[in-house]
Amino acid sequence: MFVVEQGGLVRIAEGDRLLRRPFLDLRAVVAHGGLRGLLSLALHPRYVVNGRAYVYYVGRDGATYVAEIRTVRGFAASRRVLLRIPASRAPYAHYGGHVLFGPDGLLYVSIGDGGVPATAQDPDVLLGKIVRLRVEGASARPEIVASGLRNPWRFSFTRDGSALVIGDVGANRREEIDVVRRRLFGRANLGWPWFEGSVRRSRPEQDGRSVLVRPFVEYGHARKRCYSVVGGIVYRGTLFPDLRGRYIFGDLCGGMWSVRLTGPGARRSLRRETFDALGILTSIAESAEREILLVGGDGSIVSPVPR
16 A cells, blocks of 8 residues: 655555555655645556556645656656646645546546636636646646636546546535536536635636536535545445445545435435544545545544444
């Protein structure tokens, strides 16, 4: 298991043992603190053959980077920057932060609006977007998949690869889960900053080509609480039979839910789940056995078990 640490390290856990030597050390180039840091890692689908991995991080110049890592004997040996996106030096600017290979073999990247909402609707910048890259070859030109996002921290694909499911962190009123069908890739617009969830903030200015996608699920804010939605996974394990095929997601400051993504009444299938809280939930992942892994802000990684 590869464990990404915000400060710039990627560690390797084998069974119950944490290897002393890190897989990757980017502490010299990564700015961390607040929402900045080394934020995610994706292994190439053919990693066991080509030894290539991809990381997303915030650099000390305030820009966000997607870089290719080449390995030798199972550890990082070189780094090649594929994408540099000027953003902000502010610790709590919106950086997004996820890299993930899609079923089409392309690398998908979620990028926040950098703390400047208007960028999410600017087709000439990559802030506030989800893009994909063809990593084979000398250059990796980004293609915009979806726009109108505020801070898409984590996303995943449906089991059949027909849709992208995004957790987009809200501002003051709403958190949302968005479902973007493959037929809308390149045209999907999630509406920020015209809308926060379904709450209208200003008059939309659509270009006639993009398609406004309403939130699939949203929840409101209460006073005196922090909120940040953490996108999750479609469950494929065996420990929780009633969750199979349901999308599981959570919130940074408490609460986990599941919902069906397809079928009649899918939106109305939302329900609260009762997994033990970690205090601060930062990510939901899938183990090699397809079971749920919960990553906590205190550095813990927990695999829930039935009570």
